[in-house]
Amino acid sequence: MTPVKFILRYTAVPFMAIVAVVFWASFHASAEIDARQYAALSSAYTSFPLDLRRDIADALKSGRLSKWDYSSLVRQSLDDGLTLEWPPENKADVAAERARLVALVKADRL
Structure with missing residues (x-):
């Protein structure tokens, strides 16, 4: 077996598989949550402590969670x-539930 074949078979291919899995996992985790999750946050928002409300506001700065x-x-x-x-x-x-949560956050800032 030549050194090039060895590197391709035992190093490059497994490394590329690891990179592909990491890319997929980060892409999957960056997707937006669904409407039920926005609704759950909206319904419980008033009972959250102040620091958690601030964290929600910070997370919503991008416009979505x-x-x-x-x-x-x-x-x-x-x-x-x-x-x-x-x-x-x-x-x-999703848009209506996101708007509901954003309205709660904006009303809390006033």
Whole structure:
């Protein structure tokens, strides 16, 4: 076996597989959350402590919440002893639920 074949077979191919998985995972985590998750944050927003409200406002500066942001916010709410309940009805309009949460955040800043 030549050194080039060895490097390609045992180093380059596994490295490219690792890079592909990392790229997919970061792309997946940066996707926007769905309407039910926005609705859960909106319904529990008034019961959140001030620091968690600030973190939500900071995460919404980009105009939307990613799955990565949502998971860290949920972890922080659980650390504060608060749980999020998803609404019983199926929410489908992401833009309306996002606007509802943004309105709560803006009203809180005033």
